[in-house]
Amino acid sequence: METQNIFFQYINKPTIFNNKKVLTPSFLPNKISYRDKEIQQLTQILAPLLRGYNISNVFIYGTCGTGKTICTRFVLKQLLEVSGIRKTTPLYINCKMKKVSDTEYRMLAQMLRELGEVIPDTGLPTDVLYKRFFEKIDRTHQNVVIILDEIDTLFRKIGDEFIYNLTRINNELKNSHISIIGITNDLSFRESLDQRVKSSLGEEEILFRPYNALQLKQILAERITDGFEDNVVSETVLNKCAALAAQEHGDARRALDLLRVSGEIAERIGDTILSEEHVDIAQQKIDSDRIIETIQSQPRHSQALLHAIISLSDSRQGKDGWSDKRLLTGNVFGKYETLCRTTGMKPLTHRRVSDLIGELDMLGIISANIISKGRHGRTREMSLLINEPVLSRVRAMMAAVFT
C-alpha cells in the first residue's frame, strides 16, 4: 500500500491568508496612509541627491510603530527608482541588533559587509576599518545614506564618537558623500546629545505622531484586503485590533502583529473566520514570545542570573514585610553563585554580574534601581518585569536549562 506524504494534509488544507507577507512589518506597501506630510518632508530633504548635490543629515523621531522606518524605506525605494547623476546607496542598520552595534568595530564591519566587503569578526584594527570604509565609498562615486534605526541604543552602547567621526569624514571624501538618517523611539534622546553631535546630526528633524484608533483601523483594513481571503476578518475583530494597538500608543506594527498572529492561531485550530478570542490569545502570545526570545538569546550566565532572581522572587512570595530575601545585589549574587556551583558552572565575578544586572535592566526583563540602605551601604534593588503567565514559561525554560 502506498503511504501518503505527511505534508499532504497541510498542502490541501484551505488557508485563510491570501498573502501573509502583507501582514508583516517588513512589507512595503505602494501607499502609506496618514503620513503624507512626513513623506513629503523626507522627500524634499533627499531630493537634491538626484541632482548630485549633498544633503543634510536627518533625525527622525516618534514612538514605536508610528511608521518611521517604513516611510524611510518607502522614500528611499522611490528615490532609487529614479536614477540620479550620482548613484545612491542606502545602508540600513538596526542598532538594537546584538553583535551588530555593540562596538565601533562591529558597526563598521556591518556597514562594510552591507557594501559587499568581507570583514572578519575580529583581528583588524578599527582605524583600518574606517580607512577601508571611506576608500570603498570614495572609489565608487556614490551618495551613501546610512539609516541608523534605534540610534539611541547605539549612543548608549558606544557613545557619540562614532557618529561624530562619520559626519566629519565628509570633508575628506572627494567623490562621494555620506548622509545619516537617525531614527529613534526615544523622544528625549536628542536633548541628551553632545552639542557638537547635535549640530551635525540633527540638521533636519521630522516628528512622527502616533496613529489614533480610526487611522489604525483604516491602515489595517487596507492590509486585510490583500492579506486575508474575503470575509475572514469581521468588523468587530478589526475594531478590536485597532483599539488594542491604539492603547499601545498608536502602534501600527503591534496592530499588524495582532492580526497576523490571530490568523495563524485560527488557521492552526482549523477555524476559517477570525474571532475576538483569537485576538486575545494572539495578544498574550506576542508578549510572551518577545520575552522568551530575548531571554533565549542571552548568554548562559545572564540566564543563570535571571534564574537566581526568579528563584529569590518566588521564595519571597507570601512573606510580609521586607525579609533578607529582598532582591538586592548581594542576595542575588549569592543565589547566583549557589546556582552556578550546583550546575557545575564557574561563577563570574561580582563586578561582571553587576554589569549583567544592568543589561537585564536595559532589556526590560527586570527593573534595577540604586538604593541606599544608609549604614548598610548602597546597592541595587531589583524587581521582575515579567508577569504570569509568561513567567511560568520562563520558569519552565530555566528549569530545563539548569537541571
Add this chain to the structure above:
DNA sequence: AGTCCACAGGAAGGGCAGGCGA
C-alpha cells in the same frame, strides 16, 4: 559632623581568538 557599609562603576590588564605580514 564624622563614620561606615555594600556596593556601583571606572580603569587597567590578562587570556583568548583571529587577522596580517614577513
Add this chain to the structure above:
DNA sequence: TCGCCTGCCCTTCCTGTGGACT
C-alpha cells in the same frame, strides 16, 4: 609558520557614593 597586533570578555583593583548610625 610565527610573531605581532587587535577586539572582546572577563577579572582585579580601586575610588566614589548616599544615608543610617554614632
